[in-house]
Amino acid sequence: GAVVSQHPSWVICKSGTSVKIECRSLDFQATTMFWYRQFPKQSLMLMATSNEGSKATYEQGVEKDKFLINHASLTLSTLTVTSAHPEDSSFYICSALAGQYQETQYFGPGTRLLVL
Amino acid sequence: GQQLNQSPQSMFIQEGEDVSMNCTSSSIFNTWLWYKQDPGEGPVLLIALYKAGELTSNGRLTAQFGITRKDSFLNISASIPSDVGIYFCAGHNTDKLIFGTGTRLQVFP
Numbered sequence: 001g002a003v004v005s006q007h008p009s010w011v012i013c014k015s016g017t018s019v020k021i022e023c024r025s026l027d028f029q030a031t032t033m034f035w036y037r038q039f040p041k042q043s044l045m046l047m048a049t050s051n052e053g054s055k056a057t058y059e060q061g062v063e064k065d066k067f068l069i070n071h072a073s074l075t076l077s078t079l080t081v082t083s084a085h086p087e088d089s090s091f092y093i094c095s096a097l098a099g100q101y102q103e104t105q106y107f108g109p110g111t112r113l114l115v116l
Numbered sequence: 117g118q119q120l121n122q123s124p125q126s127m128f129i130q131e132g133e134d135v136s137m138n139c140t141s142s143s144i145f146n147t148w149l150w151y152k153q154d155p156g157e158g159p160v161l162l163i164a165l166y167k168a169g170e171l172t173s174n175g176r177l178t179a180q181f182g183i184t185r186k187d188s189f190l191n192i193s194a195s196i197p198s199d200v201g202i203y204f205c206a207g208h209n210t211d212k213l214i215f216g217t218g219t220r221l222q223v224f225p
Contacts, residue, residue, distance in 0.1 A: 004158075032211065043119060043204060043215045044159070093158045097211070103147065103166075105213055107158035 002028045002098040006108035013084055014116055021079045021111045023094030029074035030096035034105065035067070038091040050077040084115045120205055120216035128222045129195055137203060137219040138189040145207030145214075148181050148188040153202045153218075162203075163190070195223050 003026040013019050023033055031052045036044040048069055049057040056069035068080040077096075081088055091112050095105040120141045129135060139148070147166055151159035163174050165181035165188060172179055178191045188205055200223050205216040 006158075034213070043218050045215075046212060049211065091156075095158075095213075103208070104149075104161065104164060106161065107151075110156065110158045112156070 002026075002096065002104075002106040004094065004096050004106050004108040006092075006094055006111050008111060009109065010112050010114075012114045012116065015085050016083055019081045019084055019113060021081075021092055021094075021113075023077045023079070023096070023108050025075045025096045025098070025106075028096075028098050030077075030098065031074060032097040033071060033077040034095045034097075035069060035077075035079050036093045036095070038093060038110075040091075044093060047079075052077075081113065084113070086115045089113055089115045120207055120214060122203075122205055122216040122219050124219060125217070126220040126222070128224065131195060131197060131223055131225050133195055135192040135195055135199070135221060136189060137221075138187060139205030139216045140187045141207055141214075142186070143207070143209075143214075144185040145209055146185070147208035148179075149206045149208060149213070150177075150179050150188070150190045151204045151206060153204060155201075159204060192221075195221075197223050197225060199223050 005024045007022045033050040035047045038044045047062045050069045050071040052071045058064045071077040093110040095107045122139045149164045150162045153159045163179040168185045169183050170181045176193045203219045206213045
């Protein structure tokens with residue numbers, strides 16, 4: 001199957017700082033990637049859809065100025081959490097569309113963010 | 117956001133037993149998928165279902181796409197300790213995945 005990587009795996013930062021998370025498709029090109037957030041013992045909630053070369057589409061309730069998404073190439077999307085606060089602490093997971101008909105999402109291993 | 121309802125929420129079973137879990141929605145989906153998530157990891161695709169009524173197997177796993185396109189079930193036969201994890205169903209329409217609430221599976225030797 002298609003392989004998606006994320007970097008870093010873990011990040012601990014002080015409140016008020018910005019954190020960048022990378023999502024890469026390793027063996028395929030992905031015009032569409034997705035960013036999810038998962039709080040402990042909860043399901044994955046879609047934050048935004050990232051399209052290569054265009055602006056991301058954000059889900060209702062997700063602040064686009066706080067969660068900056070850049071999809072500058074066919075293998076890389078980045079999520080920047082700006083001015084992070086403790087309530088932003090969560091597990092951030094990206095996925096990329098792959099398959100003959102772009103019908104399947106393959107997920108990265110996730111990035112755990114802890115804001116102190 | 118919208119979620120699919122999964123049941124049961126948690127299961128505690130003995131190694132070797134069969135497991136069944138299901139997923140229901142008020143909306144129709146064109147594709148149903150089942151994922152497994154280990155602690156601290158991203159979800160891994162187990163089975164994808166593309167047609168209403170479709171029954172698909174992947175080793176000890178079997179899943180069916182409901183005729184109404186509003187539900188799906190996943191069966192695991194002869195469970196083993198490495199089956200432990202959280203199982204999520206997901207419905208797919210257009211370009212978005214909507215995830216279920218998850219079923220947490222514990223397998224005891």
